[in-house]
Amino acid sequence: MKKLAIGIDIGGTNAAFGLVDKNGIIVFRDSVPTNSHRPADELAEKIVAKINKWIETSASQYVISAIGVGAPNSNYYNGCIENPPNLHWKKVHLPKLFAPHYDVPVFVTNDANAAALGELKFGAAKGMKNFIEITLGTGLGSGLIINGDMVYGHDGHAGELGHVLAVPGGRLCGCGRNGCLETYASATGIVTTVRELLASGEYSSTLASINPQELTAKIVSDAAGQGDALALEAFRFTADILGRCMADAVAYLSPQAIIFFGGLALAGELLFKDLRHYFESYVMDHYKGKIQLLPSALLTGEAAVTGAAALAWHELETN
Amino acid sequence: MKKLAIGIDIGGTNAAFGLVDKNGIIVFRDSVPTNSHRPADELAEKIVAKINKWIETSASQYVISAIGVGAPNSNYYNGCIENPPNLHWKKVHLPKLFAPHYDVPVFVTNDANAAALGELKFGAAKGMKNFIEITLGTGLGSGLIINGDMVYGHDGHAGELGHVLAVPGGRLCGCGRNGCLETYASATGIVTTVRELLASGEYSSTLASINPQELTAKIVSDAAGQGDALALEAFRFTADILGRCMADAVAYLSPQAIIFFGGLALAGELLFKDLRHYFESYVMDHYKGKIQLLPSALLTGEAAVTGAAALAWHELETN
Numbered sequence: 001m002k003k004l005a006i007g008i009d010i011g012g013t014n015a016a017f018g019l020v021d022k023n024g025i026i027v028f029r030d031s032v033p034t035n036s037h038r039p040a041d042e043l044a045e046k047i048v049a050k051i052n053k054w055i056e057t058s059a060s061q062y063v064i065s066a067i068g069v070g071a072p073n074s075n076y077y078n079g080c081i082e083n084p085p086n087l088h089w090k091k092v093h094l095p096k097l098f099a100p101h102y103d104v105p106v107f108v109t110n111d112a113n114a115a116a117l118g119e120l121k122f123g124a125a126k127g128m129k130n131f132i133e134i135t136l137g138t139g140l141g142s143g144l145i146i147n148g149d150m151v152y153g154h155d156g157h158a159g160e161l162g163h164v165l166a167v168p169g170g171r172l173c174g175c176g177r178n179g180c181l182e183t184y185a186s187a188t189g190i191v192t193t194v195r196e197l198l199a200s201g202e203y204s205s206t207l208a209s210i211n212p213q214e215l216t217a218k219i220v221s222d223a224a225g226q227g228d229a230l231a232l233e234a235f236r237f238t239a240d241i242l243g244r245c246m247a248d249a250v251a252y253l254s255p256q257a258i259i260f261f262g263g264l265a266l267a268g269e270l271l272f273k274d275l276r277h278y279f280e281s282y283v284m285d286h287y288k289g290k291i292q293l294l295p296s297a298l299l300t301g302e303a304a305v306t307g308a309a310a311l312a313w314h315e316l317e318t319n
Numbered sequence: 320m321k322k323l324a325i326g327i328d329i330g331g332t333n334a335a336f337g338l339v340d341k342n343g344i345i346v347f348r349d350s351v352p353t354n355s356h357r358p359a360d361e362l363a364e365k366i367v368a369k370i371n372k373w374i375e376t377s378a379s380q381y382v383i384s385a386i387g388v389g390a391p392n393s394n395y396y397n398g399c400i401e402n403p404p405n406l407h408w409k410k411v412h413l414p415k416l417f418a419p420h421y422d423v424p425v426f427v428t429n430d431a432n433a434a435a436l437g438e439l440k441f442g443a444a445k446g447m448k449n450f451i452e453i454t455l456g457t458g459l460g461s462g463l464i465i466n467g468d469m470v471y472g473h474d475g476h477a478g479e480l481g482h483v484l485a486v487p488g489g490r491l492c493g494c495g496r497n498g499c500l501e502t503y504a505s506a507t508g509i510v511t512t513v514r515e516l517l518a519s520g521e522y523s524s525t526l527a528s529i530n531p532q533e534l535t536a537k538i539v540s541d542a543a544g545q546g547d548a549l550a551l552e553a554f555r556f557t558a559d560i561l562g563r564c565m566a567d568a569v570a571y572l573s574p575q576a577i578i579f580f581g582g583l584a585l586a587g588e589l590l591f592k593d594l595r596h597y598f599e600s601y602v603m604d605h606y607k608g609k610i611q612l613l614p615s616a617l618l619t620g621e622a623a624v625t626g627a628a629a630l631a632w633h634e635l636e637t638n
Binding site for chain 1: 463
């Protein structure tokens with residue numbers, strides 16, 4: 001009987017899930033609409049039905065060892081997701097949801113922590129004991145691994161590096177405060193930077209011909225790749241703020257590496273070249289040249305599911 | 320046979336040491352000149368001679384279980400102090416230093432980490448699993464306790480919150496960079512702030528009659544206690560920057576408490592009232608009113624020795 005973990009990523013529209021072995025190989029994956037207008041039990045039932053059907057028809061013999069769930073506003077300590085944004089549920093206790101179906105432990109955390117655990121078990125951080133995972137998407141998420149374990153903190157919400165006050169009095173953040181790192185260093189942030197640069201009139205740019213509401217990080221990234229001065233300045237500006245905050249992160253945690261996952265990280269050297277430059281200029285002397293800034297080794301399309309499964313495997317192996 | 324840990328705090332002028340039981344009670348304490356012009360072995364021999372003499376003449380029977388040392392530029396992982404500031408040694412391996420005298424484990428860390436462990440074992444953080452210790456002295460030191468254990472990071476130097484870049488491009492720090500938190504929030508920092516405020520000419524102050532080179536944090540604190548507007552403004556300014564950086568610290572680590580030790584923390588409500596105000600104004604909504612900002616419960620004169628001993632007890636109990 002081969003042991004598998006179920007990894008589930010609950011998003012606003014769809015819930016992706018898969019069966020993942022302890023090496024991070026997905027042997028089966030699928031997705032269903034989250035449909036959070038309906039009770040969460042129905043989502044669990046749909047996922048379980050798909051998984052059980054596949055297991056029954058599979059030639060090999062499998063056993064489910066644990067379930068890991070990545071979900072917004074989720075709390076590792078109590079197993080709940082509470083008032084999740086983009087979902088209509090108020091409070092859902094994940095272990096109760098799956099208890100009628102599988103007699104296995106159920107673990108839950110947010111997507112950035114799941115990415116960090118995926119990186120630890122299956123990605124660029126294999127063998128590392130101390131590193132920081134940064135997810136650059138619509139916002140900036142992070143997961144902190146210290147002494148080989150995930151940092152949840154006292155209330156379960158540790159590792160919110162998107163909400164360090166990078167620019168006091170700066171851009172208004174979704175959290176209600178001003179100047180949070182994620183208002184600058186994220187897909188949304190770089191688009192805002194481009195809009196500001198366009199408004200300043202200091203640069204001529206191919207991006208000026210695009211409706212500002214239709215700008216995306218991908219469009220900015222493509223323009224920068226073609227040498228557009230304004231787009232390059234937007235990357236430089238982003239890297240300056242992100243590099244400075246990562247120097248702070250090193251003063252906090254002395255990590256072996258900082259690993260970047262997600263859309264903006266896919267810009268590759270467009271981001272990393274400037275980022276390394278600013279990071280090295282800001283970081284304390286005794287760290288210069290010693291901290292690895294790395295792109296994630298997780299596959300974009302698989303990371304949410306393998307990360308959630310990594311949480312399950314990590315818990316089984318360490319507790 | 321009662322078990323004791325030796326706690327040693329190696330300073331630039333003197334080395335304080337004591338025998339500390341597992342409840343943090345110092346049963347014997349003394350100090351000797353550090354005299355770092357001479358080899359470090361001589362310091363160890365002097366300390367050991369004093370301790371052994373006391374044990375021999377004591378009515379009770381004691382056994383030494385471990386040695387904890389707090390020292391600048393020390394590394395928990397390799398047991399060494401390396402190029403310590405204010406000391407003439409280059410590299411000293413503490414376990415080797417004491418091996419000829421006691422067959423017990425020897426642990427070493429910096430003074431802020433030792434203070435954090437002292438707080439955890441014997442002070443205001445008893446029973447806490449996640450908290451931050453901030454030492455406000457000449458500089459700003461810190462120790463991070465996560466999941467009940469000390470954070471050393473990959474290279475042993477984690478927890479340098481004095482060197483987060485609080486004010487980009489701000490005051491020149493001893494580390495060679497600009498704007499580090501400790502250039503503002505420390506005894507040195509608040510004195511600099513007073514000098515800047517005096518130079519601005521915006522405040523009339525009793526402090527104007529003091530030679531700027533003779534200003535100390537204690538003098539500023541006393542003036543603020545007597546209602547001096549400039550001194551109060553210096554505390555407000557300090558609390559604003561420190562409160563903002565502590566809000567960032569909470570976004571990182573989600574601690575149960577942040578505990579403040581050292582000279583400036585002794586100013587009590589002069590500091591804490593403004594600090595709580597700014598911290599609460601900067602911290603993320605879901606933490607408001609939930610994080611304790613506390614003064615240390617360690618005795619100023621004892622904390623260095625009990626903290627070093629706490630390191631030894633913590634290691635014996637957790638490893």
